[in-house]
Amino acid sequence: MSADEKFYVSYNSVHKICQKAAADILETQGKPDVIIAIGGGGFIPARIIRTFLKKEGEKNIPIQAIGLSLYEDMGTGQDKIGKEVIRTQWLDFGSLDKHFDSLIGKNILIVDEVDDTRTTLHYALSELYKDVQSKAKELNASSSGTKFSVFVLHNKKKTKRAELSKEQMNGGIYLSGKDVDDIWIAYPWESHDIDAHTEKAKAQGNI
Ligand SMILES: O=P(O)(O)OC[C@H]1O[C@H](OP(=O)(O)OP(=O)(O)O)[C@H](O)[C@@H]1O
Numbered sequence: 001m002s003a004d005e006k007f008y009v010s011y012n013s014v015h016k017i018c019q020k021a022a023a024d025i026l027e028t029q030g031k032p033d034v035i036i037a038i039g040g041g042g043f044i045p046a047r048i049i050r051t052f053l054k055k056e057g058e059k060n061i062p063i064q065a066i067g068l069s070l071y072e073d074m075g076t077g078q079d080k081i082g083k084e085v086i087r088t089q090w091l092d093f094g095s096l097d098k099h100f101d102s103l104i105g106k107n108i109l110i111v112d113e114v115d116d117t118r119t120t121l122h123y124a125l126s127e128l129y130k131d132v133q134s135k136a137k138e139l140n141a142s143s144s145g146t147k148f149s150v151f152v153l154h155n156k157k158k159t160k161r162a163e164l165s166k167e168q169m170n171g172g173i174y175l176s177g178k179d180v181d182d183i184w185i186a187y188p189w190e191s192h193d194i195d196a197h198t199e200k201a202k203a204q205g206n207i
Pocket residue numbers: 038039040041042068069070082112113114115116117118119120121
C-alpha cells in the first residue's frame with residue numbers, strides 16, 4: 001500500500017472483528033455489565049459487539065453513549081491538533097433498572113473505532129474511573145470490583161500521547177481488532193459510495 005493510499009474498511013470486516021473480540025472478551029473477562037460507546041465512531045462497533053456478547057435468552061447489555069471530540073484548532077499549527085478532548089455528552093442511566101445507577105462494581109467495556117494518539121481513550125478511562133471513585137465515596141461503597149476493558153476496531157502503530165492506566169483498568173483488557181500502520185483509515189459509515197468503498201476494501205483484503 002502506498003503512503004498516500006487509505007486503508008479501506010468494509011462493514012463485513014467490522015462485523016467479523018467485533019465477533020472475534022466478543023469471544024476474547026467473554027473468555028477472559030466474562031460478560032460485560034455495560035458497554036460504553038465513545039461517539040460517534042464507537043457507536044456502530046458497540047452495537048455490533050453487543051450482538052455477540054449476548055447469549056440467547058439473556059437480557060441485552062445496556063449501551064451508554066459518551067460524546068468525546070478532539071479539539072482541532074487548525075490555525076495553531078500541527079502540534080496543537082487533536083490535543084484537547086471536549087466532552088459533549090456523558091453517562092445517563094435514566095430509567096434503567098434502579099440497581100443500575102452507577103458503574104460501581106461493574107464489568108465495563110469501553111468501545112471506540114480507532115486508537116490513534118490514545119488521547120480520547122485515556123480521557124474516557126480516567127474520567128469514568130474518577131466518576132466511580134467519587135460515587136463510591138458518596139455512597140460509602142467499595143469500588144474495588146469495578147473493571148474497565150477497552151475495545152477498538154483498529155489501533156494505529158505509533159507513539160501515543162497518553163497511556164491507559166493498568167491500575168484504573170483493574171484487570172480489564174485492552175483489545176484491538178487489528179493493529180495498522182499510521183495511515184488514513186476509511187470507515188464504511190463515512191463513505192458516500194458504499195459499493196466503490198467495499199470494492200476497495202476487498203481489493204486490500206479487508207473483507
Ligand atoms: O486516539 P485519538 O488521537 O484520541 O483519536 C481517536 C478518536 O478520534 C476520533 O474521534 P473524533 O473526535 O474525530 O470524533 P468522531 O468519533 O465523532 O468522529 C475517533 O472516533 C476516536 O474517538
